[in-house]
Amino acid sequence: MKILPFLVLSLGATALGTATAAQAQPGWRTVGYKTVSRGSDRDTVNLRGNARDRQIRVCALNRPIHFTRLTVRFQNGGVQDLPVRRILNAGTCTAPQKLNGQRRNIAAINMTYSRFAPGTLPIIRVQAR
Numbered sequence: 001m002k003i004l005p006f007l008v009l010s011l012g013a014t015a016l017g018t019a020t021a022a023q024a025q026p027g028w029r030t031v032g033y034k035t036v037s038r039g040s041d042r043d044t045v046n047l048r049g050n051a052r053d054r055q056i057r058v059c060a061l062n063r064p065i066h067f068t069r070l071t072v073r074f075q076n077g078g079v080q081d082l083p084v085r086r087i088l089n090a091g092t093c094t095a096p097q098k099l100n101g102q103r104r105n106i107a108a109i110n111m112t113y114s115r116f117a118p119g120t121l122p123i124i125r126v127q128a129r
């Protein structure tokens with residue numbers, strides 16, 4: 001009978017799917033924040049420097065937000081659309097999104113989303129590793 005609690009925890013973790021807690025996790029570094037402005041449905045996070053990354057993720061910090069598109073622009077002019085069409089609840093992040101090729105130098109991340117309700121503006125955190 002001691003196996004049952006482990007099984008329940010395992011199934012619960014699996015049911016969480018692709019969203020992860022927005023808490024700091026090893027290896028991730030925050031590359032930008034955006035406060036969603038009133039009436040806005042798209043924002044850009046510009047990155048500086050020559051950091052080379054293989055994955056990114058976005059997190060909704062204080063309010064839920066519905067992501068409809070995430071586009072990464074690279075320093076060499078390349079562009080990659082990432083499949084993040086989903087609702088992120090407050091305090092969760094998307095699953096790690098793999099960047100094409102080897103480690104890439106990101107220039108900007110374009111985000112398209114919609115808010116749910118008036119009130120406190122959502123804060124989005126963008127992380128890379």
